[in-house]
Amino acid sequence: MVSIERERASVDAVAPCFDDFVRDHQVALVRYATLLCGSRHQGEDLVQEVLVRLYPRWTQLSLKNGNLGAYVRRSVTNEFLSWRRRWHTRHIHLSSDDTYADVPDDPWADGPDEQLWQLLLRLPGQQRAAVVLRYYEGLEDAEIAEVLGCRQPTVRAHVSRGLAALRKSLVGRVDGGRSDG
Amino acid sequence: MDDLERDLQRVLTARVDDVRPQLTGATIQEAAARRRARHSHVYAPLAAAAVVLAIAVLSVVLLGHDGRKAQPAGPANSSTTSDTSAPAPPTRSAPRNPVTRTSAPIPTSSAVTTANGAPALPSASLPAKAPTGMPAKTPTGMPARTPTGIPAVTTAIPGALGDACNGSAPCRVQVTSSTDPARGASR
Numbered sequence: 001m002v003s004i005e006r007e008r009a010s011v012d013a014v015a016p017c018f019d020d021f022v023r024d025h026q027v028a029l030v031r032y033a034t035l036l037c038g039s040r041h042q043g044e045d046l047v048q049e050v051l052v053r054l055y056p057r058w059t060q061l062s063l064k065n066g067n068l069g070a071y072v073r074r075s076v077t078n079e080f081l082s083w084r085r086r087w088h089t090r091h092i093h094l095s096s097d098d099t100y101a102d103v104p105d106d107p108w109a110d111g112p113d114e115q116l117w118q119l120l121l122r123l124p125g126q127q128r129a130a131v132v133l134r135y136y137e138g139l140e141d142a143e144i145a146e147v148l149g150c151r152q153p154t155v156r157a158h159v160s161r162g163l164a165a166l167r168k169s170l171v172g173r174v175d176g177g178r179s180d181g
Numbered sequence: 182m183d184d185l186e187r188d189l190q191r192v193l194t195a196r197v198d199d200v201r202p203q204l205t206g207a208t209i210q211e212a213a214a215r216r217r218a219r220h221s222h223v224y225a226p227l228a229a230a231a232v233v234l235a236i237a238v239l240s241v242v243l244l245g246h247d248g249r250k251a252q253p254a255g256p257a258n259s260s261t262t263s264d265t266s267a268p269a270p271p272t273r274s275a276p277r278n279p280v281t282r283t284s285a286p287i288p289t290s291s292a293v294t295t296a297n298g299a300p301a302l303p304s305a306s307l308p309a310k311a312p313t314g315m316p317a318k319t320p321t322g323m324p325a326r327t328p329t330g331i332p333a334v335t336t337a338i339p340g341a342l343g344d345a346c347n348g349s350a351p352c353r354v355q356v357t358s359s360t361d362p363a364r365g366a367s368r
Contacts (some may be wrong), residue, residue: 019206026204031197044202048209055213113192120189135186136193167185 018058022051025069029076035132036080038121046083050075074147077133081125119169123162130158 026047034043050072054061065071120128126148133144141152148155 018209022204022206022209026202027200030202030204031200034197034200035193040200043200044204047202048204048212051204051209052212052216055209056217112188113195116188116192117196120192131189132193135189163185166189170185 017062018055021068021072025072028069029072032073032132032137033076033080035136036077036125036129046076046079050079070143070147074149077129077147078149080129116166116170119166122169123165127158127162127165130155131162134159 029047030040030043032043033046034040037043037046054072054075061068061071120131123131129148130144133139133147139147141155144155145152148158
């Protein structure tokens with residue numbers, strides 16, 4: 001009985017802090033997760049999954065981590081990378097090759113922004129996360145390395161390879177368009 | 182920063198500019214409570230199984246430990262029987278409980294006494310000379326021999342059967358023990 005009352009008291013103490021965090025950071029977290037996943041709904045599911053996991057030990061995390069936002073962002077990134085690995089176990093496939101079902105076969109059917117977005121979704125998970133953290137969040141190599149859990153040269157390699165892949169696709173498309181014309 | 186990097190910045194920002202999530206702390210807490218309740222159905226059987234397994238392992242460990250402590254010493258403790266008895270053969274199995282074996286030692290010619298402490302008297306029907314330790318005589322007048330060829334000492338022990346022999350009926354226990362081989366050889 002005493003333990004139940006103590007648990008309720010700790011939950012009451014945690015709840016306002018947790019509510020404030022969700023209210024203040026949910027937009028940034030869901031937008032970041034949307035860029036990682038490529039879908040708004042999947043981004044919301046990803047953030048909710050991470051917050052549900054972190055909520056039971058929110059008090060401990062508040063005491064240990066000064067910057068809870070960075071910790072949660074790193075948790076979202078790790079969940080995204082592991083979630084991609086579990087992709088085939090969570091989804092019902094209508095065809096044998098629908099890993100990139102959201103990506104149209106010809107990304108050049110729409111405008112150039114849509115083309116670049118679709119090419120970005122074809123990058124591997126680590127490279128996509130590094131590119132998003134660099135060009136959307138505006139983080140430095142050290143901060144990206146902390147989020148991804150790797151060294152700074154690895155971060156630079158991910159960003160460089162991601163940009164090279166995008167550039168190669170764009171150049172190939174331009175050359176193909178010229179040859180078609 | 183080249184054109185591609187600037188395009189990336191612009192595309193990424195514009196892509197999520199209209200994202201307005203509907204998450205609240207209450208929904209997260211409700212989802213966490215549902216997950217905890219769902220997992221409790223898994224944790225309870227797992228905890229019970231862990232307790233049973235721990236009890237089984239502890240019982241096996243503790244009983245095994247006691248069994249090792251109760252291991253008897255080898256045939257080397259046969260020296261407690263008598264100083265005149267021959268050593269036990271090596272094929273003889275070790276006694277399971279040495280306490281019960283040594284509690285009632287086989288009386289020999291040198292250690293047998295009566296209830297009041299006096300030396301046991303030899304039986305009148307046999308020509309044995311037990312108290313003196315001399316070799317017993319067979320009815321033919323020759324000393325009895327053990328299978329090893331060493332003359333044996335036969336002693337009549339009244340009262341050695343305990344309750345079965347209350348002194349009213351003639352009862353005897355013949356204890357035949359070989360003498361020391363070294364003594365027999367020297368003689």
